[in-house]
Amino acid sequence: MTSIALRLASACAALLLGACASAPSSPTTKATAPQAASSQAQRPLLLLISIDALRADMLDRGIAPNLSRLAREGVRAQWMTPSYPSLTFPNHYTLVTGLRPDHHGIVHNSMNDPLLGTFRVSDRDAVGDGRWWGGEPIWVGAEKAGLPTASWAWPGGEAAIQGVRPSRRQAFDKDVAPNARVNQVLGWLDDRSAPQPQLLTLYFEQVDEAGHDFGPQSAQYARAIEQVDAAIGRLLDGLARRGQLDRTNLIVVSDHGMATVPAQQVVIVEDMVSMQEAEVVSYGQSVGIAPRPGQEARVEAKLLGAHPQYDCWRKAELPARWHYGSNPRVPPIVCQMHEGWDALPAERAAEKPQTGLRGSHGYDPALPSMRAVFIARGPAFRQGATLAPFDNVDVYPLLTRLLGIPAAPNDGDPQALLPALR
Missing domain, CATH: 3.40.720.10 (Alkaline Phosphatase, subunit A)
Structure with a gap:
């Protein structure tokens, strides 16, 4: 341990x-004795x-x-x-x-x-x-x-x-x-x-x-x-x-x-959470959500727990087997889509074919x-x-x-x- x-x-x-320092100025290492x-x-x-x-x-x-x-x-x-x-x-x-x-x-x-x-x-x-x-x-x-x-x-x-x-x-x-x-x-x-x-x-x-x-x-x-x-x-x-x-x-x-993702199996992220209440940092299958100041309780009440197409956690409460959630770049709330479902903004979803099959990853490893x-x-x-x-x-x-x-x-x-x- x-x-x-x-x-x-x-x-x-x-x-x-x-993350805190400026880009290093030393040249590419090419030591060839x-x-x-x-x-x-x-x-x-x-x-x-x-x-x-x-x-x-x-x-x-x-x-x-x-x-x-x-x-x-x-x-x-x-x-x-x-x-x-x-x-x-x-x-x-x-x-x-x-x-x-x-x-x-x-x-x-x-x-x-x-x-x-x-x-x-x-x-x-x-x-x-x-x-x-x-x-x-x-x-x-x-x-x-x-x-x-x-x-x-x-x-x-x-x-x-x-x-x-x-x-x-x-x-x-x-x-x-x-x-x-x-x-x-x-x-x-x-x-x-x-x-x-x-x-x-x-x-x-x-x-x-x-x-x-x-x-x-x-x-x-x-x-x-x-x-x-x-x-x-x-x-x-x-x-x-x-x-x-x-x-x-x-x-x-x-x-x-x-x-495999059936074309109709899409959750619209604006239906998951209001854009006035939170920023959707990432979407797709592993969805990262950052509540706006003062909206934390409202967003958590709406998202945390199990849903028909996805599950949401506070970053500190994600499944331990994922080894994920301590990094400051991970948003405060992470929603994981169930296999075969996508989460997309409405505008992006409208650009996708509405019938047939497509594919994706980002699901539970x-x-x-x-x-x-x-x-x-x-x-x-x-x-x-x-x-x-x-x-x-x-x-x-x-x-x-x-x-x-x-x-x-x-x-x-x-x-x-x-x-x-x-």
């Missing part, structure tokens, strides 16, 4: 310092790939031959449980820090901070502001240790966190096709004008987009999986041609799954529909093993072990993924 408390205290202190460069030539590469919103059960549908190959030649988990809330930015940052969203500070895709203002994933200035991002992501630890890194649009990779960015990086651009992303990653490996990256991260959002628009049981969702799987096949072929495949530890994850993928193949991993389910905070300690660098304070279990290793 004492060691856990110390780790969490360190993580929270780092977050508060990041000659002896480090020599050891890098022998060190296996580490390549971390995210397929946003790929459900764990889709691996058994026979539509992703390259992912199946990786699982066959390496290890896969029955599933990986995302952190609460089961949203893109919080979970991508958890994967690379080992911290729960409540501890690293990216508590939602949309959030407010009393000093920094408003964060939205569509706001490039906020996304690129390192003060939002607490903890120490894996690329910062690697760069500090003299290991060059590269990132293709991994959330957090655009920001100077502790004054450090990946040596090579590409900001998110949805117009860049999956194969073109693979080409850029391979190009980074080919470029001899700078030290070869020892850690690379790569992000694909196409499965998430198809899932939101058409639902996880749709042909469009399956086709998006096939498209990304083909790009991963291209990556494997490219690594093999370069003699790099068998010296690369390659890990494929997803941030969360995807649930314990639901089967929210289960995420973990596959790993390479010289460090066993062959043909299936791992028991684990939490996604456990990925970060594995990454630090593979890179041979010290782990920053985190919430993961360093023993959890030892069964994956040779």
